[in-house]
Amino acid sequence: MIWLQTKKVAIVIAGALLNAAGMNLFLVPADIYSSGFTGIAQLLSRVLDDYTPIHVSMGLLLLILNIPVAILGWKKVGRSFTIYSFISVALSSLFLELIPVKPVSEDILLNSVFGGVIVAAGIGITLKWGASTGGLDIIAMVLSRIKDKPIGPYMFILNFAIIITAGFLYGWEKALYTLVFLYTSTRVVDAIHTRYAKLTAFIITKKADELKKAIHAKLVRGITMIPAKGAFSNETRDMLMIVITRYELFDLERVIKEVDPNAFTNIMETSNVYGFFRRD
Template structure:
């Protein structure tokens, strides 16, 4: 467990490093903005410098914005997820301070594409190991647990605001290039993590009750338990059938491995659902 957690922390730190490289060497110099709170921090930093003459770095603003969000995540999402997410934010801020802001290419398209790719890899790796880059990820998870709405809806809203402000405050072209960077990073994140907002998990286990309780202790999701029987062993088992968001996939994998390492789990993409998604107490 110690080695696993150590590896997880190293991956989160490496993801933070890639995010910082994406920003300082590609996006910031070209006035192209990232997604979520990172892009918001970029935009605020640019506004403070250009309009008020106050030099506040993107990393410092990112850290300030994430403090109240971390408190929210601690109580509403989970302590482990929030701690690792805040580690990501702290190291992103540190790397943004250490790495100089340079523009490696004068071609804004190259900056948008390569910045989007590196940022997408950093975010995708972080999500895959059960953490996030903080900010909007935590807010989206909280809202998705309160309301049965796609997480992508909240990303779309704040990213649309970033794109609009980038076009209004600066050049309209910046909004278009920001859209390119956001599209590239989203595609990379989906390729590394998972493509759909929701996935369906089918778990064949002999410890259905223990798994059901552990899952409900962590996430508010309905579960259907079906009888199952091994074709070769002829042993009676149960199959847990549930739909979760992609942000909960890591938690589910952890729970299954802890409760029943011998369980068979199949995770498939879910294009859409009808009926109840949340558990009704």
């Protein structure tokens, strides 16, 4: 368990470093804006510098923006996910202060693409190990725990507002290159983690009762138990069906490995869910 936690912290550190490097070496020098809370911090820092005598660094703004979200996540989601997510945000803020803003290339298209790849790699590995880069990811978890609310429209509205504001203040060409970054980063996150917000897990096990209790202790999700029988062995087993969000995949995988390492698990992408899929 200690080894697993150590590895998870190392992954979070690596993800935060990649995120900050992508920002300070590619996006910030080219005036290309990131998505989510990072984009807000980046744009707000630039606006304060240009239109007021106040200077607040992007790293500090990112940390400040995530504090109320972290408090909300602590109360509504759970300690583990929120702690690791806030560690990721704090480290990203620190690395944004430590890594100098220095362009690697003068080509704005290369900055858009490679910045998107590097930032998304940091986000993707962080998500894959059961944490997040904060901001909208925590809000998505809160919404999924309270009601079956998709985060997509909120992300679209926020990112659209960032692009429109950046275009209005600093030119539409930079705003269009921001769209290139958003497309590239989305594709890379999809490749590393999963593009679907919801997943369905089918778990065939001989330890259905133990596994059910362990999953319920970790996740607030309903489980459907289906009788199953092996075609070759003719043995009777149980199949558990559970719908989860992509943020819960890491916890589910760890629970299955701990309770029944021999269980057969099939994870399927789920495009739509009708009705609540939480455990009441």
